[in-house]
Every structure is written in C-alpha cells, then in structure tokens.
Amino acid sequence: MNAKPDDRKPLNYFKGAILQSFSKLGFLSSLKGGVEGYMMITGISILIFFLAIAVLAPYISPYDPNAMVGDPFLPPNPKHIMGTNQLGQDVFSRFVWGSRTSLLVAGLSTVIAFIIGVPLGLISGFIGGKLDRTLSMIMDAIYAFPGLILAIAVATMLGPGVLNVAISLAVVYAPTYFRVIRNQTLSVREQLYVEAAKALGAGRMTIMGYYIFPNVIPSVVVISSLCIADAILTAAGLSFIGVGISPEIPDWGYDVSNGQRFLTYRAWWIITFPGLGILLTVIGFSLLGESLDEILNPKLRER
C-alpha cells in the first residue's frame, strides 16, 4: 500500500467536516435572515436536554419508575410533579427513564441500519451491473412499503425487547442508507482521484474504503439525523400498538397507549407528558437534520 495523504483518512476527514460546518454555522447565523443557525441551536439544545436526563436518569428520577409510590390517578402536585398513573407509579420518573429507552432504541436501530445499508450501498454502487440492479430493486421494494407496517410485521415475528424493536426499525431504515450511499458512490466513482488511484494499482477495497467512503459519508450525517427522528416515531407507534418493548421497561409510547383508557376520567397528565417527550425529541432530531442539510448542501440553501 502506498502512503496516503492524511486528509483521506476518515477520522481527519470528519474533523475537517465538523470544523467546516461550524465555521459555516457562525457565518450563517451572522447573516440576516439565516434561520439555519437558530434551527440547529434549538435542535441541539433539545437533544442535549433529553440526552442529559437519559444519562442521569437514576439521579434525576425521584422514584422507581415501576414501583407503586402513591395513590393512583393523582393529578400533578408538589410530590409528583407530573402526577401518578392508574398503578400509582410516578409519571415524572417514567418520563425520565422513558427518554433512555427511546434514545437507546433509536440509536441502536440507526447503528444496525448503518451497518447493513452503508456497505451494501458502497458495494452496489461501486461494482454495478446485475448485483446493483438486484440489490436496488429489493431495497426499493422495502423502501416503498409503509415503514410502520413493515416494522409491525418484523416486530410481531421477533417478539418484544429492546434489541428486537431496534432490528425491526433497522429493516425499515436500512434501504434509506443504501439508496443515499449508492447514489453518492455512483457519482464519486467517476471522479478523477478514483481513476488516479486505480491507475496507481489500488485494489477495490482500498478504493472503496479510502477514496469513496470518506466522500460519501457526509450525506449520511444528515439522513441519520432525520432517520432517528422517524425511528423514534415508529418505535412509539410499535409500543402503542402493543408490539414494542416489554411493559416493565418505561417507554413513552407504551405509557401513552396505557393512558388512553383513562381519558374519560380526564386524567390528562398520564398521556400528555410522555407524548410531549416523543414530540420534542423528534423535533430536536428533525431540526438538527434539516439545518445540517441546508448547511452542508449549500446548493439547497436557496430554498
């Protein structure tokens, strides 16, 4: 293997991309009417908030989320700031622990979808031919299918559990990674530096790993943020329908589903807070993804 210039190493590339986006961010927010900076800051703040309560859950939550700690159906009061549910569990403690479940499932599913989608997309785009056509057709078929329904089918077969739900979500989102990476690879492989590498006698793996991968990976940053947002919603939908994570793990979607039976008692606090949790985390990831998209793809900034 020949000596490679430093900036072709993925890690250095990332450093560069991040620094670049931050410098652009500063530039944008100083512009009049540049909303992307504010969008990003809002998104990141929301995410830091939820990440913090997820990590610090054992210290923040006043009670055990699964224990009966008060009378059932207590409205919000100083002892239980979000009230208690029908089992006398503290809604606030369940809210705090629920953020952990939600982020864990979404993060895990993204990692799995990434591991499936990215290498397949690289190989498919780079090698082309029959393999590319077959893989693309399969992925397009999965992509066209309504995500939640596909996830329901997989989750039903796999049964409850954090990992199983993450796998069902990964099946839904892997085609998105595949498509983006494949299309990027198709254009990057025609670049002169790839040709130069080929002329120097670099093998396929070297070209894919060192020349194409670092150049297609930035587009993944944006879609993974948007995919996580979507995955949180889909995971909540799975829990709502009853094919999600097992009930003993605090989970926002399950809590909303559980609270719907007590609407007629006007027990609004049981469903409102976990629902807000889902809404805010999804908004956080969407804002981050959208602003990154507009900052990293300057051609679209006009929109």
Place this chain on the structure above:
Amino acid sequence: MAALKVYILMRVILMIPMILILLTVVFFILRILPGDPVRAMYGTKIPPEVAEELLTEWGLNKPWHLQYLDYLLGLLHGDFGISYRTKRPVLVEIFTYFPATLELSIFSMIVAIAVGIPLGVYAAHKRGKPSDCLCRILAISIYAMPIFWLGLMLQLMVIIFDIPVPTGSRISPLKEPTHITGLYVLDSLLTGNIDSLLDALLHLFLPSITLGLVLSGVIIRMTRSNMLDTLRADYVTAARARGITEWRVLIKYAFRNAILPVVTMTGLLFALLLAGAVLTENTFNWPGLGTYLVTCIANRDYPAIQGVITFYALIVGFVSLIVDIVNALLDPRIKY
C-alpha cells in the same frame, strides 16, 4: 400516443417483479424469522405431537421453498389463507374492513390538501418573513407529532370541553346505511339517507382531522419548496413584468407548475397515509384494516397477519403503477 401506450404497457410488465419482490420480502419476514405460530397461539405447554399435527395442517413444516411456492400459488388463486381465529377466508375479512380504511384515507387526504397546499403557497409567497418561518416550524412540529398522541389530545379536548363529537367507531348503532360499497358516506348519499350521512360525517370528523393534519406537514413542505423553484423561473418574472397581479402570478403561473412534481411524491404520501391510518384507526376504534391487523397480532393469527401485510404490499405496488402512469400522462417528456 403510441409511445405512451408502450410506456404504460412496459410499466405494467415491470410491476410484476416489483410485486414479486415485495411478496418475497413479506414471506421471508413472516416465515423465516424465528417465531412459532403454534406455540404463540396455544402456549408453550401444547403437547409436541399436537403441535406437530397443527404444523402439518398449516403446511409450516415443509421446506421453505415449497412453502414459498404454496404461498405464491395461493395468491394467484386469490387465496390469502384461512384465519386461525375466525375460520373465515382472510380475503373476505380484508374486504369487510378495507372500505372503512378507504373512507378514512379519502377524507384525511381532503383535510391534508385543504390545509397543506394553501399554507405551502402562502409560506413560499412570504419567503424569509416571520410567517414563512412559522409555517415551516408548524410543518416540522406536525410531522414530529406522534399521530396517536394527536388523536388522543383531540379526544381529551372533546371530553374536557364537552363537544358533542363522537370519539370512536364509524357510525352510531342502528344508523348503518344499506350496504352498497361499504363506504358509509357514499352509501347514505346513494340511498338518500340524510340521518346516517350526518352521523357518518360526524364520526369521520376527528379521525380525518388527526390523520389529515399529520399528512399536511409533508404537503406544506413539498408545496413550499416546489413553489420556490417555480417562483424563480423566468416565465414568472416575465408575468410580473407584464403587470399581472401577484395573486394571478402565484396561482396561474407558479402554482400550476409547482403542483406537478407533487404527483410524483404521492407514492411516498400514500405510504405515510397507510401507516398513519393504522395508528389513527387504533386511536379512534375505527373498524378498518389497521384495527383488524392489530387484533390479529394480539391473537397471533398468523395467516391473517400475513394476508393483511400481503394486501398492503399489493396496494403499494398498484399505487406506484398508477402514480407512474398519471405522471406520464401529465408530463409528455417522460419516456421509458
């Protein structure tokens, strides 16, 4: 026109592998993934010989390629299997529940378009102004809203403020119109039954607003970005230069061209609509396909689950065909 006919024919032929792939994916997910329908249905304490017998009866202990062949041949005959739970053919069950889903989808689409397109046009018109920002924030928040939660919040409001709007089911008892199409609104119109028409519309109100609002988030964004593209086009500048009023420029010149690419996105919207309908139906006890699917899941009724998922796959394939044909009709530049 001849070219168009060839295109449509090619597209119909190309639909076959697409549907085949969808069906294969469905088959693999439902049959190859771990999960034992017999034990899931009757519990783990079922005697092994009984379990074996049931597996043979359901054709589940054959090698998987034979099962796959059985599955595809069955579908060719319109055989979606027999429900374990009700012992009725799954296809019959699907067709009793599907009209409810279709009715909800149509009305939600109306709400989504009525809310989404004006807001999208308005946001593009006011580009960069605070009201544009507000529309974009609205679109993102609506999209981020868990649809079942939105539905429950609306129900909560109805309960707290005592608004006389039903929060569940499709129609009040004893008010069903004579069965013609299964779409209650259409049926009551056809039979001139005003009483059930009003009742059906009242029951549709909350579910279609819930689903429609969530879908409108996507429509706002699509309309806005397409409008921004067309508003920058030369013919719009030319129209403005000729002194045509801004309103006419927006509607007659920009909007008509902006709406074309939206048709392409209908496939994506449709997938969102189907998935959203599953959650909306379960929130409002709407007796549609989504509610049926969840009932089947709760009862581990595998042939029915498989049938419903297969049915969804067929709809998705069919809709993508329609979208492509409509696109070809609208845009003469599309060539196969």
